[in-house]
Amino acid sequence: MKAIEIAFLSMSLICPAYSFSHQHNTRANPLSPRNVKSTAVEMVTGDGTSPSKITPLVVALTREEGKNDKLRRALLSDETLSSSRFSVEIHEIPCIEHADGPDTExxxxxxxxxxxxxxxxxxxEAAKVIASAWVDAGRPDLGVVAAVGKATGEALKEYGIDVGFVPSKATAETLVNELPLSDAAKNEMRATTLLYPASAKARDTLQNGLEERGFSVSRLNTYDTVPATWTAEQLSLAESAQVACFASPSAVKAWLKNTASIDTPRAIAACIGETSATACIKNEWEESNIFYPEKPGVDGWASAVVKAIYFIDQQC
Structure with missing residues (x-):
């Protein structure tokens, strides 16, 4: 298997023996079941040093298979990762996969x-689910579609679904606070209605918050996330990982489940946003070892990975 190695600017030493107790993003620096094949990127070193003489730092991309490319590209294009003689290996180790939920039909x-x-x-994933059902239903009028996050909005547009509302921050809490009541509902003296095709594991934050504001919310648990089953090779890669990149609480839990038999300290967490970071805290990472951006997104996520790598370097 090929290993993808990228360089990190200003790292004076990669410290493979660094002890990663449990894991925090410093809020003062907010950057923050089938076997699947592990993939990797190509070797890039800044000074031509032989890769065999470089101690690599391993970064694990944990989104489901085929959904790690954007983060990988963001890391490889980061201008601070181009001129050092030290290397980072990036490996795809999917933690979760999606399955039908109890309300899919x-x-x-x-x-x-x-x-x-x-x-x-x-x-x-919710965008994919609603798009498939929309087509099967004959493409009916969906009303105003609210998308939480840039990636979700882009996915909907790719499926031909117009996005009518995006909250200022990609969290359920922000959507709850910012989504306006429907003018039509006001004129008709009724509650604003909202359909919420959710993950079976999603918290009740969105529906409870909107209902408290007077919305009538219909939640359907249309998909579920289940832990991916790792190969022996993936388990070995996870054992050597110093940074794990998480995009959901489900990925955090699946990582812990799959690494439960590994007698090594857990990796530094680089999270896509606050929701995943909070899941890490609840699962006993130390907050000083969690990094995430103020606003969820791939670019900020890549910066969180870089911050995590720099943090490791500073501990050596």
């Missing part, structure tokens, strides 16, 4: 039988 008939003021889509 209800989505198409719901779209064909009822009109909602809003549909709230909170992830690219």
């Amino acid at each position: 209800m989505l198409v008939p719901t779209l064909t039988s009822k009109q909602f003021d809003y549909i709230a889509i909170t992830s690219p």
Whole structure:
């Protein structure tokens, strides 16, 4: 298997023996079941040093198979990762995969039988699910589609679904606070209606918050996330990982489940946003060893990875 190695600017030493107790993003610096094949990138070193003489730092990309490319590209294009003689290996070690939820079969008939003021889509996977059901239902009017996050909005647009509302921050809490009541509902003296095609593991934050504001929320658990089963090779890679990149609480839990048999300190956490970082804290990472951006997104996530690598270097 090829290893992808990228260089990190100003690293004076990669410290493979560094003890990663548990893991925090410093809020003062907010950057923050089938076997799947582990993939990697190509070797790039700044000074031509033989890769065999470089001690690598291993970064694990944990999104489901095929969804790690954006973060990989962001890391490889980072201008601070181009001129050092020290290397980082990037490996794809998917932690989760998606499965149907208990309400999957209800989505198409719901779209064909009822009109909602809003549909709230909170992830690219939810975008994929609603797009498939929308096509099967004959492409009915969806009302105003609210997308939580840039990646979710882009996914919806790729499927041909217009996005009518995006909160200022990609969190359920922000959507709850910013989504306006429907003018049509006000004129008709009724509650604003919202369909929420959710992950079965999603918290109740969105529906409870909107209902407290007077919305009528219909939640359907249309998909689920389950831990991916690792190969022996993936388990070995995870054992050597110093940085693990998380995009969801489910990935955090799956990483811990799959690494439970490994007698090594857990990796530094580089999270896509605050929600995943909070999941790390709840699962006993030390907050000083968690990095995440103020606003969720791939670019900020890549910066969080760089911050995590620099943090490791500073500990050596």
